[in-house]
Amino acid sequence: MKSKKLLVSLATLLLTTGAALPVFSNINSVKADATVQQHEAPLVQNSKIGQGFYSPSQKLALPNPMLRTDPSIFFNSIKQGAVDTWKKHNFLPSVTAAQAAIESGWGTSGLTTAANNLFGIKGRYNGQYIVFPTQEWVNGHYVTINAEFRKYPNWATSVEDHGNFFTDNERYHNLLGVKDYKQVAKLVQQDGYATDPNYAATIIRVIEQYGLQNWDQEAFINTSVPKPAQSESTARVTVNSTFGYRSSGAQMSGTNNVFKKGTNWKVNGFKMINGQEMLLVGGDEYIPRKDTTIDNSILEINYYSNLTVNTYKKDGTLAPNKLKTGTKWKNSGFTTIKGQVMYQVGRDVYLPKLYTQFGASGPKPAQSESTARITVNSTFGYRSSGAQMSGTNNVFKKGTNWKVCGLKMINGQEMILVGGDEYIPRKDTTIDNRVVEVNYIPGQSVPTYKLDGTMAIDKLKNGTKWKNGGFRMINNEQMYQVSTNEYLPKKFTQFGHVDF
Structure with a gap:
């Protein structure tokens, strides 16, 4: 499901602005269906409420839970789908549930009752659809036609499909993984999901009135990604005993009586010895990493849900392989490429350590400018x-x-x-860049440059925000002016992406 891309010229716009295909849908075809009951009011787009199609009488307001559906029944029906949205898409369950209540009229809309479609999404779901009359803008005026809307087996599936929308549309990637429901509600509105100025406030009121923030806490348990980096400061021996080695590769006689199961050792460094990674635990004493609690023989991609990370060749160029969050890969050893530790996961395919369970997860996905x-x-x-x-x-x-x-x-x-x-x-517009945020590795800083291309004195820390005075091309790349004769490369902001 890709965002609908409107026009590239004013002439085209005048012909098509207001056309009723929602951003949700990648289905462009509509057709007549004689089975549609003619007395049904046509569904219309209403950008104040959201991205879908709604009853003409529906307004953005706190849902009336006593209308036809008990609130506990409604929420129990969608809870699992909402909680799974965090696991699959890194989108907060509380906000999902509140949006479902608001946009379906608490489960009473025509699309919801007929097709379990809580969000007014057009198209088909696994080939299933229902036909409803809609009003669409054609040749300068509204006409009523019959259109296909997605039909779901249950409400939970509709909720899960709603989660796809946020991962499929890059302009919402700034809110994926955010755990504060108030911030997410504001970002949903800020990113253009709905135009009503009270949209975020309405979501927050529904969440707090029904305690939906508790769903978020349930979802966070063992599902939050990126996960905190696994500590490598101390290693506990997990085998009955293991030998120590010198940096030369020589085995240290009798050390298996020292490096016994359950003993803990401070890690002072890492080195490849005899074809395997070793932990420095003394002056020149190493033990096999695979024999400890910080075993990295199997690596897991630790990034954002449903997103992928780059891999590299040994010469530092990008490899064609992109690895998805949560997938696991056999580690054949590490090397340093472009100043960063990378693990070999294939023939001339290297994975940056910062994208594994032992790394800091790296920059956030770049905000789309398409x-x-x-x-x-x-x-x-x-x-x-x-x-x-x-x-x-x-x-x-x-x-x-x-x-x-x-x-x-x-x-x-x-x-x-x-x-x-x-x-x-x-x-x-929604891609306003008057304030730019440094998007890099947590806890680290990035360089800035002067107009002549030489490095400036200041380094800017990840997560800090700076007023943008306009862009210039410096050293053949776009940079934003953040101070007098001080420029920040775009690749280090929310509109760029570097792996390290």
């Missing part, structure tokens, strides 16, 4: 010359989506190319 949604009531378009395009504020309205074709500094601010020579201010 599509921009207008976040202000309206904004003007501009030519590359800097001239404002008269009347375009009636086209570039709040909630409309635009395919990003390029970026350019115009009139002292960054603009987004959305047509042949049509630009809109980046600051007026």
Whole structure:
């Protein structure tokens, strides 16, 4: 399910703005169905409520739990699917449940009762669908047609499919893994899921009224990723006894009477000896890592749910293999590549340690810049010359989506190319970058540069935020100005991604 990408020119927009295909759906076909009851009110898109199709009378408000469904029955029916959303997608169960209640009218909407479709999603699910009348914008006016909507076997499945939406759309990746339901609710609204200014507040009120935050705590148990890095400071021997070795590879006679099962040893370093990784536990005394509690013979990818990490060749170039979170790989030893420890997991395929159970998980996924949604009531378009395009504020309205074709500094601010020579201010969209955040390895810092390409004095720590004064091309890469003659490479921000 990919986000619907709207138009690249004003002319195209005037023909299609308001078309009823939701961002959820990758199904473009609709067809008539004589079995639809003609007295049913057509479903319509309502960006205030969310991404799907809803009854024309439905409004964003706290659901009325006494309307037809007892709240405990409703929540019990979706709880497992919501909790699984955290395990599969790293999206909070409490927010999922609140959205389900809000968008389905507490389970009373026509789509919910007929097709277990809680979120008004068009298309088919495993080939299953139901036909409902919808109002869509065609040739300058609304017409009623019959369209396919996903039909689910139960509410839990609808909830789980809703989780797919957040991992399939990169603009929501900034909220995956966030554990604070208030922050997630605000990010959902900020990222453009719904346009009603009270959307986040409504989600939070539902969560707190029904104690849905307790679901989050249940989901966190043994499912949170990335997991904290496993400590390598102390090793406990797990076999009956093991021998010690010198760095030369010579076995130390009698040391099996010292390195016995259950004894603990402070780890002072690591080295490959006799084809296996050893732990330095004395001046020149090493023990096999595989014989301890910090055995790394099997490596697990420790990153974000449903996402993958890069691997490398020994020469430092990218390998074609991408490894998914949670998968496990046999370790054939380590080496240092590009200044970082990497484990060999295939023939000339090396996995950075920071993406394993012994690493710090690395940078967050880059925020997508492929599509921009207008976040202000309206904004003007501009030519590359800097001239404002008269009347375009009636086209570039709040909630409309635009395919990003390029970026350019115009009139002292960054603009987004959305047509042949049509630009809109980046600051007026969901990919606003007036504040940039350093996205790197937890606890580490990144370099900054001067305009002449030499390194600046300051290093900026991961997670810190900086005001962006515009971008320049320095050393053949895009950098943001964060101070006088001090530039931060884009690859180290929320809009870039480096593995280390």
